[in-house]
Amino acid sequence: MKLSTFTSLICALIYLISCSVDQQKLPILGRMNIEGTDTILHKIPKFNFINQDSNYVTNQDLEPYIYVSDFFFISCPSICPLVKKQMLRVYEKYKDNPKIKMVSHTIDPKRDTPKKLSKYAEKLKIDTDKWMFLTGDKGEILDIADDYFVAAFEDADAPGGFDHSGKIILTDTKGHIRAFAEGTDSDDVTDFLKDIDLLLKEYE
Amino acid sequence: MPDGSGVNELYPSLNNLDQNSFNLSEMPCIIRNGLGNELSLIQMSGLEHLSEVEINNIVNYVLNDMNNLSLEFTIQQTEETLKDCSE
Structure with missing residues (x-):
């Protein structure tokens, strides 16, 4: 009995995988809410942050684009350099x-001022029209990290004072999360680049 | 990065060091005391818990495994250097 349950589970799984391969379309991630007869899909709520040039950036500025995001802080001694190297791979592939x-959202707005973020971008040698660095109210930043399914919180015991995951997230033009990768894992990011290509096909 | 490569100018690479690229004798002090302060962009926290022997091993690993410099710090050299680190 147990074996047959297991076998049917495997079959269902193979069916699901083959389905997603057939359709060649990324799923919309997150919990679905049913309100009346409407299905509400998870999406990034409205936000208003400040970029490296001290200009406001809101959802509306990002709406025409699909975008790749991560959370970091400049003085982060642990995973951030690894994640930034992978973000740079994404940048190099799609810069044109x-x-x-x-x-990139800093989770340390107290120390990572727009001026410092601007310097950071300069050292990274990237174009800030393409790749922006955002800061803002700490509560709002940590809240939006939740919406991206990224764990981020202050922790005096963690190296640098913050604990956070190194996820890289892909969001579509409607604010739905479509894929993510572990930013410390180069192989995972290789697959993620394929996910980006797949999402781009939806907008051709 | 684990292989010693850096990220553009943000995290300088540890590969391609040569004997003149920077004051190599500072390396034990940087490992122990870190680099930069609250206000600097490039910061590294000090690894104060490492012993002289461990620091010595790291220095030689960076110099030889990452750079083939065929330079070796002796434990005496490392100990002497660490005594004179400026904070």
């Missing part, structure tokens, strides 16, 4: 593609 933007 006008459909994509990149967004």
